[in-house]
Amino acid sequence: MRPRTNRFRMSTYDLRIRNATIYDGSGAPPVRGDLALSDGRIAAIGECHGTAADELDATGLAVAPGFIDAHTHDDRLLLADPALTPKLSQGVTTVIVGNCGISLAPLGARSAVPPLNLVADEAASQRFASFAAYFAALEAHPPALNCAALVGHTTLRVATMSALDRPANDGEIEAMQSLVREALDSGAIGASTGTYYAPANAATAGEIARVLEPLRGTGALIASHIRDEGERVLESMTEAMDIAAKLGVRQVISHHKVIGRANFGRSRETLALLEEVRAKADVCLDCYPYTASSTVLRADAAKQAQRVLIAWSKARPDAAGRYLDELAAETKLDPDALIDALQPAGAIYFSMDEADVERILAYPETMIGSDGLPHDAFPHPRLWGAFPRVLGRYARERKLFPLEVAIHKMTGLTADRFGLRNRGLLRPGFHADLVVFDPQTVEDAATFAQPMRPARGIATVYVNGALAWREGKPTGARTGRVLRRGDS
Numbered sequence: 001m002r003p004r005t006n007r008f009r010m011s012t013y014d015l016r017i018r019n020a021t022i023y024d025g026s027g028a029p030p031v032r033g034d035l036a037l038s039d040g041r042i043a044a045i046g047e048c049h050g051t052a053a054d055e056l057d058a059t060g061l062a063v064a065p066g067f068i069d070a071h072t073h074d075d076r077l078l079l080a081d082p083a084l085t086p087k088l089s090q091g092v093t094t095v096i097v098g099n100c101g102i103s104l105a106p107l108g109a110r111s112a113v114p115p116l117n118l119v120a121d122e123a124a125s126q127r128f129a130s131f132a133a134y135f136a137a138l139e140a141h142p143p144a145l146n147c148a149a150l151v152g153h154t155t156l157r158v159a160t161m162s163a164l165d166r167p168a169n170d171g172e173i174e175a176m177q178s179l180v181r182e183a184l185d186s187g188a189i190g191a192s193t194g195t196y197y198a199p200a201n202a203a204t205a206g207e208i209a210r211v212l213e214p215l216r217g218t219g220a221l222i223a224s225h226i227r228d229e230g231e232r233v234l235e236s237m238t239e240a241m242d243i244a245a246k247l248g249v250r251q252v253i254s255h256h257k258v259i260g261r262a263n264f265g266r267s268r269e270t271l272a273l274l275e276e277v278r279a280k281a282d283v284c285l286d287c288y289p290y291t292a293s294s295t296v297l298r299a300d301a302a303k304q305a306q307r308v309l310i311a312w313s314k315a316r317p318d319a320a321g322r323y324l325d326e327l328a329a330e331t332k333l334d335p336d337a338l339i340d341a342l343q344p345a346g347a348i349y350f351s352m353d354e355a356d357v358e359r360i361l362a363y364p365e366t367m368i369g370s371d372g373l374p375h376d377a378f379p380h381p382r383l384w385g386a387f388p389r390v391l392g393r394y395a396r397e398r399k400l401f402p403l404e405v406a407i408h409k410m411t412g413l414t415a416d417r418f419g420l421r422n423r424g425l426l427r428p429g430f431h432a433d434l435v436v437f438d439p440q441t442v443e444d445a446a447t448f449a450q451p452m453r454p455a456r457g458i459a460t461v462y463v464n465g466a467l468a469w470r471e472g473k474p475t476g477a478r479t480g481r482v483l484r485r486g487d488s
């Protein structure tokens with residue numbers, strides 16, 4: 001006799017992960033149990049009764065929401081190399097693109113002046129005059145993981161202005177505003193600025209506030225690469241925070257740090273300022289877990305650094321991976337002349353204090369962002385290692401914070417601050433972006449000598465319910481989505 005339809009209806013899952021140590025992304029301590037997926041969403045957590053098409057025994061392993069990389073320059077990588085191996089191999093399932101003022105869209109056919117050359121190349125097939133066109137290209141050829149995008153103020157300047165060495169005039173500001181509206185209407189989650197860089201250095205706070213006026217009241221946010229992270233770091237933070245306050249929008253201070261030996265220890269001052277401002281404004285940070293920065297090669301940045309490692313050079317490709325002081329000795333050029341001879345080029349600058357990095361990482365409002373530069377010939381190891389380094393070195397070994405707090409800084413906190421709904425936490429009904437890893441062995445393998453090594457300890461990664469990474473290899477699944485502002 002067939003059983004009657006039972007009161008406790010048995011579910012059918014696509015996958016049940018059994019015996020896992022479950023970190024839900026909220027910062028709460030882990031619980032032991034099962035987690036089941038159906039139709040790309042989390043179906044049940046804890047005791048998952050029913051049948052499952054597939055099972056994974058996660059005894060001894062942790063399961064967490066897929067990591068969200070709060071700060072990337074993967075705008076073009078999503079199209080050029082949709083496997084996104086540097087990120088997927090770390091357990092990252094969502095990247096925020098368009099940071100530091102340098103989004104790929106809507107640059108159109110305009111010249112990719114530095115630092116736009118960190119994301120744009122000359123291929124016309126990877127140039128977009130609108131966010132609608134950029135998102136359409138991503139949806140026509142989906143990458144392995146999700147992305148959400150910011151529109152960059154520097155890109156807007158390059159796209160609309162006849163000269164970059166002055167503030168924008170009224171007509172240019174109106175043209176930039178209409179591009180911001182197009183980006184927001186297409187689903188961009190906010191805007192970014194990069195007044196540190198030449199093409200935006202002449203922009204005043206007044207210009208930026210007017211250009212970004214369309215953000216007001218939309219729920220979109222501003223990510224700010226401030227004007228100076230050295231001697232004038234406090235003034236630069238204040239300038240950026242005043243713009244966000246004026247517009248009444250949430251803000252992320254990007255890759256927060258203090259650089260130059262004379263400024264070591266000043267994260268005490270920057271975090272105190274942030275605490276003070278946070279009493280009345282919604283501002284937070286992202287940070288990468290290294291004492292070296294990386295961007296285009298600049299003489300002023302080289303002077304602030306103890307040492308400089310060349311990441312790429314168009315003029316001298318063989319210089320990638322070499323130290324500037326060694327090259328200078330070999331070529332008998334003084335550092336400034338050598339820097340000129342290498343252009344266009346990118347570099348890694350050893351210019352921070354470990355105590356500052358740890359203090360900033362531990363700050364409760366700090367999210368993890370890699371700031372990796374995916375097109376560099378010899379990239380900063382943060383591209384391949386930032387997330388496992390926080391889990392292994394900073395949580396497990398240095399005990400800077402418990403593992404659940406480390407995970408929160410790369411999941412729940414980030415989803416909340418960027419407005420990514422139904423992601424970043426393990427909750428029934430949430431999208432099934434997941435990482436399964438070994439908390440005893442997870443660690444970064446990428447180093448400044450060998451920067452492109454995948455991390456250790458990441459077992460499997462799921463993107464929208466599909467298995468994307470297993471046994472140290474991508475599966476080839478392309479289930480990443482464009483996450484638009486307000487999507488659920």
Ligand SMILES: [Zn+2]
Binds near residue numbers: 225
């Ligand atoms: Zn930046």
